[in-house]
Amino acid sequence: xxxxxxDLAVTLPRDLPDGGKKAAVPRILVVDDEPLVRWAxxxxxxxxxxxxxxxxxxxxxxxxxxxxxxxxxxxxLDLRLPDSDDLGLAFFIRTHAPDTTIVLMTAFGTPxxxxxxxxxxxxxxxxxxxxxxxxVIVDRAFTLRTL
Amino acid sequence: VxxxxxxxxxDLANDAMFLHDGRTGAILDVNQKMTELxxxxxxxxxxxxxxxxxxxxxxxxxxxxxVLLSAAAxxxxxxxxWLAKDRAGRLFWVEVSLKQVVLDGDERLLAxxxxxxxxxxxxxxxxxxHESQKTLNALLxxxxxxxxxxxxxxxxxxxxxxxxxxxxxxxxxxFLVNDEGTLVLASHIGLDPQxxxxxxxxxxxxxxxxxxxxxxxxxxxxxxxxxxxxxxxASHRLDVYEEEFLGAFASTLAGIIVRKRGEQRLRAADxxxxxxxxxxxxxxxxxxxxxxxxxxxxxxxxxxQVIGRRLPPENRDAAIIQQVIARLDALxxxxxxMLLFARPPKAQFMPVDIAALARETSELVSxxxxxxxxxxxxxxAAPAVNADPNLMKSVLLNLLLxxxxxxxxxxxxxxxxxxxxRFCCITVADAGPGIPPEIRERIFVPFFTTKARGTGLGLxxxxxxxEAHSGRIRVECPPGGGTVVTVELPRFPGT
Numbered sequence: 120x121x122x123x124x125x126d127l128a129v130t131l132p133r134d135l136p137d138g139g140k141k142a143a144v145p146r147i148l149v150v151d152d153e154p155l156v157r158w159a160x161x162x163x164x165x166x167x168x169x170x171x172x173x174x175x176x177x178x179x180x181x182x183x184x185x186x187x188x189x190x191x192x193x194x195x196l197d198l199r200l201p202d203s204d205d206l207g208l209a210f211f212i213r214t215h216a217p218d219t220t221i222v223l224m225t226a227f228g229t230p231x232x233x234x235x236x237x238x239x240x241x242x243x244x245x246x247x248x249x250x251x252x253x254x255v256i257v258d259r260a261f262t263l264r265t266l
Numbered sequence: 267v268x269x270x271x272x273x274x275x276x277d278l279a280n281d282a283m284f285l286h287d288g289r290t291g292a293i294l295d296v297n298q299k300m301t302e303l304x305x306x307x308x309x310x311x312x313x314x315x316x317x318x319x320x321x322x323x324x325x326x327x328x329x330x331x332x333v334l335l336s337a338a339a340x341x342x343x344x345x346x347x348w349l350a351k352d353r354a355g356r357l358f359w360v361e362v363s364l365k366q367v368v369l370d371g372d373e374r375l376l377a378x379x380x381x382x383x384x385x386x387x388x389x390x391x392x393x394x395x396h397e398s399q400k401t402l403n404a405l406l407x408x409x410x411x412x413x414x415x416x417x418x419x420x421x422x423x424x425x426x427x428x429x430x431x432x433x434x435x436x437x438x439x440x441f442l443v444n445d446e447g448t449l450v451l452a453s454h455i456g457l458d459p460q461x462x463x464x465x466x467x468x469x470x471x472x473x474x475x476x477x478x479x480x481x482x483x484x485x486x487x488x489x490x491x492x493x494x495x496x497x498x499x500a501s502h503r504l505d506v507y508e509e510e511f512l513g514a515f516a517s518t519l520a521g522i523i524v525r526k527r528g529e530q531r532l533r534a535a536d537x538x539x540x541x542x543x544x545x546x547x548x549x550x551x552x553x554x555x556x557x558x559x560x561x562x563x564x565x566x567x568x569x570x571q572v573i574g575r576r577l578p579p580e581n582r583d584a585a586i587i588q589q590v591i592a593r594l595d596a597l598x599x600x601x602x603x604m605l606l607f608a609r610p611p612k613a614q615f616m617p618v619d620i621a622a623l624a625r626e627t628s629e630l631v632s633x634x635x636x637x638x639x640x641x642x643x644x645x646x647a648a649p650a651v652n653a654d655p656n657l658m659k660s661v662l663l664n665l666l667l668x669x670x671x672x673x674x675x676x677x678x679x680x681x682x683x684x685x686x687x688r689f690c691c692i693t694v695a696d697a698g699p700g701i702p703p704e705i706r707e708r709i710f711v712p713f714f715t716t717k718a719r720g721t722g723l724g725l726x727x728x729x730x731x732x733e734a735h736s737g738r739i740r741v742e743c744p745p746g747g748g749t750v751v752t753v754e755l756p757r758f759p760g761t
Contacts, residue, residue: 153561153562153565154565155562155565155566155568155569156564156565156568156569158569158572159565159568159569159571159572160568162572163572163575166572166575166576226560226561226564246564247560247563247564247567247568247598249571250568250571250572250575251571
């Protein structure tokens with residue numbers, strides 16, 4: 120799948136069918152260049168009743184952040200993307216959507232990157248993880264957010 | 267010409283002369299030169315037989331002398347070389363010319379005896395020089411052949427001991443100082459390596475052996491390398507030509523040994539470099555494999571898991587999905603093992619209690635369903651060692667799993683931690699069948715395995731990780747059975 124990543128694939132709904140529950144459904148942006156991983160994470164989160172948006176690279180993710188009426192509550196970011204392999208995207212989100220909680224996912228976290236992420240206050244989860252762990256990861260992120 | 271004139275001429279001759287009775291061979295008269303050469307007075311000499319004046323060992327015996335005298339008496343002059351003996355028992359070479367003469371009507375034999383000691387010595391010197399040249403040439407040719415040092419030493423010994431010259435007992439050996447500084451019998455012909463003769467040899471100036479044998483130092487400049495020992499039969503006399511030859515031989519051998527050892531060291535260093543380069547390439551390859559295989563593997567696993575979760579519980583395919591995930595996990599584990607071997611993470615050193623780590627690891631292995639019956643015992647303790655606990659855990663895990671797999675059920679695996687001045691030694695001993703010798707040298711070769719399901723990366727990985735700690739690992743199979751793996755970790759890496 121190298122070099123073959125999706126373009127913009129944002130499905131953050133602007134209008135929810137039931138406006139009353141709008142605030143009650145947390146919105147999550149999944150950024151990963153591997154479509155199968157993205158699909159699996161998005162589907163798992165959907166099944167958990169989250170609203171899920173997807174992006175296949177850093178540029179799409181930036182646009183999704185800027186274009187959304189409301190920034191996502193949580194962004195799950197793959198550290199290594201076709202157009203980004205540092206904390207640049209995390210910085211961008213922190214700047215433009217300060218209310219968005221960020222969780223980094225990485226299979227190849229060098230000690231330097233991990234140290235930077237820790238300094239930046241961004242939790243890191245190691246890839247691959249079992250889909251059943253996703254709920255723990257997301258719950259923990261939201262718990263941190265409310266603290 | 268009077269008798270007196272004859273007498274004068276007889277005595278003036280430069281050669282010793284004997285006058286024998288033509289029929290009996292008895293000595294009737296000898297000249298002045300004979301008395302000088304043999305040390306007997308004329309009257310004494312006339313009472314002697316040829317045997318008294320000969321070496322008297324075949325072929326220089328009385329019997330042979332009679333044959334030669336008879337031949338001369340029958341009219342055929344004889345000329346031959348003879349090993350003679352003087353009054354003091356000294357042996358010396360003479361050339362005899364034997365002719366029939368008739369003196370005053372009596373049949374006589376006149377023996378003209380010339381001392382040829384000088385000529386014989388010269389001949390012997392030429393022979394020795396020729397033979398030693400031949401042997402040294404053969405040794406130099408050996409040195410050019412592509413032989414291992416052991417084989418070369420053996421063939422060199424055979425040149426000395428089994429050649430036509432010097433005449434030896436065919437028994438000898440090369441003693442060399444090994445890397446540990448001890449003198450060992452490096453090669454021998456006809457010696458008992460455990461015998462007292464061999465054990466008596468030391469490296470001191472006086473090698474401590476019987477001086478009736480040749481003991482030639484082998485030295486490179488001022489550095490003694492060992493001894494070349496040639497054992498002689500009791501009758502053999504030490505000979506200056508042989509000594510010189512053995513000296514030259516030992517010097518040549520010293521040069522060859524130094525060169526061969528240098529070559530061996532170079533080759534070992536070369537092999538090590540090549541191995542390291544291969545490992546670096548393997549590491550690069552593994553990184554690519556990790557990215558290209560692990561990632562899609564994880565993607566497939568995640569997607570399959572979502573699909574499986576969505577199947578209704580009664581769906582028969584749900585079990586298959588679980589199996590697919592198990593296979594993917596096994597593949598992922600293989601990738602992890604390969605990565606750990608090919609590109610081990612950089613060691614993060616910290617003080618580690620090895621005995622505690624061994625206990626922790628053995629509990630982990632005990633939880634493996636297939637290994638419940640194997641018992642692990644951890645003995646001993648050592649002060650904390652500077653090590654990477656995760657990497658050392660991988661090492662111990664590999665060793666304990668191997669030991670457990672080798673054990674018959676309900677066997678005990680003993681882990682012993684011993685502290686020495688410089689090392690923390692960890693031994694893992696199992697009571698299994700041991701490792702056959704033909705396999706033992708390949709156990710650290712990556713991907714070599716005798717297990718039905720094994721990657722063959724356990725011991726190579728353990729070795730790599732131990733070496734990343736500047737440690738050593740070795741595997742022994744004691745005669746009593748089982749296998750003992752010893753890991754030595756330096757207590758103070760870098761010193």
